[in-house]
Amino acid sequence: MRTPIIAGNWKMFKTIVEAKEFAQNAKAGNTSTGVQKVICAPFTALPALSAELAGTDIALGAQNMHFEEQGAFTGEISPSMLKEIGVSYVIIGHSERRQYFNETDETVNKKVVAALKADLVPIVCVGESLEQREAGETSDIVRTQTEAAFSGLTPAQVAGSIIAYEPIWAIGTGRSSTAEDANETIAIIRSVIAEKFGQETAQQVRIQYGGSVKPENIASYMAQPDIDGALVGGASLVADSYLQLVNGASQR
Numbered sequence: 508m509r510t511p512i513i514a515g516n517w518k519m520f521k522t523i524v525e526a527k528e529f530a531q532n533a534k535a536g537n538t539s540t541g542v543q544k545v546i547c548a549p550f551t552a553l554p555a556l557s558a559e560l561a562g563t564d565i566a567l568g569a570q571n572m573h574f575e576e577q578g579a580f581t582g583e584i585s586p587s588m589l590k591e592i593g594v595s596y597v598i599i600g601h602s603e604r605r606q607y608f609n610e611t612d613e614t615v616n617k618k619v620v621a622a623l624k625a626d627l628v629p630i631v632c633v634g635e636s637l638e639q640r641e642a643g644e645t646s647d648i649v650r651t652q653t654e655a656a657f658s659g660l661t662p663a664q665v666a667g668s669i670i671a672y673e674p675i676w677a678i679g680t681g682r683s684s685t686a687e688d689a690n691e692t693i694a695i696i697r698s699v700i701a702e703k704f705g706q707e708t709a710q711q712v713r714i715q716y717g718g719s720v721k722p723e724n725i726a727s728y729m730a731q732p733d734i735d736g737a738l739v740g741g742a743s744l745v746a747d748s749y750l751q752l753v754n755g756a757s758q759r
């Protein structure tokens with residue numbers, strides 16, 4: 508049985524003061540068990556969150572990192588810098604980074620390799636645009652992105668990673684994929700993992716859905732057999748809403 512995982516992706520929201528306030532509220536209302544909880548915050552808020560959330564079961568994630576350990580890469584953050592401040596997860600290949608910051612399948616792969624080497628759990632994002640969906644290319648796109656992201660890795664490394672299926676047209680739009688459609692594409696991603704790394708790995712790797720997930724619809728996603736949680740943007744910004752998502756996932 509795969510443990511559900513609810514990861515909040517705050518994107519470029521929250522100052523340190525706002526992040527601390529979230530952490531205090533989340534700690535006060537955090538009663539659910541059986542769900543892995545992760546908050547992926549802006550770099551600047553991570554040290555304060557690390558201190559506030561110490562001793563809780565809410566883990567910290569970053570939203571990006573460089574694949575090199577150090578070097579002349581102005582503005583970048585390395586895997587060990589994240590580890591040093593108590594980060595355990597890192598989102599890699601989010602569609603916003605692919606779209607606005609030149610992230611490619613090749614850099615995604617390098618980052619996944621570097622994250623695992625540094626003992627960070629990568630949350631690898633894949634997903635199609637509306638144009639690609641309407642052209643019937645969804646399964647080809649997620650196949651290509653999944654194969655590329657995990658190229659050269661061992662089955663154990665893949666089993667320990669998280670995949671987030673996020674159809675780009677559903678991100679921040681309020682237009683979520685139906686739970687059935689999301690499950691269908693996630694099952695395709697799982698079958699790609701099975702082909703490349705074996706059935707056992709495919710049954711172990713956790714695959715989230717992301718795109719306009721809210722407390723009101725989380726249960727419908729969690730009721731699907733292949734959906735193991737959610738990567739949530741907007742609805743993870745308020746502690747009460749984030750905890751409701753966690754509660755929804757714990758009732759699976």
Ligand SMILES: O=C[C@H](O)COP(=O)(O)O
Pocket residue numbers: 516601673677678679680681717718719720738739740741742
């Ligand atoms: O990483 C999270 C996703 O981009 C989803 O964002 P959203 O929940 O605001 O649609």
